[in-house]
Amino acid sequence: GEITKINTKFIDIDANEMVHQIHSDTVVSTKTHSFHLEMGENYKIKGDETLLQQAIRALIENAAKYSEPHTNIYIKSAIKDGFGQISIRDEGIGISDEDAKRIFDRFYRVDLSRTKATGGTGLGLAIVKRIVEIHNGRIKINSKMDKGTEISIVLPIGETLEKTEEENIKNVKKEKSERRKAV
């Protein structure tokens, strides 16, 4: 069956700006882990920012839920093989290859003895998958038992946003002249 229809509003999103914002919010809201931000070349995504944020936050929540307090969580945005890639990596309990095939199914939760300490419905990743599909993207998972997990959202790129040296100089000049005007 389908998850309840999701209404979307597509706009141009600055990927690094969005990921940067999520990292800042997470650092403020979640004191149990050490969050690291890794930024590659910037790019644009055509998408629904609220939904993408929801998906990324769900991955971050899982990373924190399935790893020991005070371990590292890496939040990364980069261009890889021509696609935008937003990855969340933890140093937690990991997921077996067998479970990795199923964790995006609705209500699927790995062995209850491992997860009973944490609440959850098993719906989080199914929603993440749905959101990524809406954006014509896919999910990549890389995990090793007792070592950690990396889950990546791979999305088509609108265009790259790397500012050229020329543009940077132009922007500084513009800013200066605007400041002068404001005085």
Ligand code: ATP
């Ligand atoms: P919720 O719906 O509240 O998110 P949940 O965490 O059980 O509950 P999902 O987010 O869909 O549901 O995750 C499904 C299962 O995948 C989890 O129960 C957990 O066993 C496993 N899992 C998800 N993320 C990780 C992770 N980073 N490391 C290890 N296991 C994970």
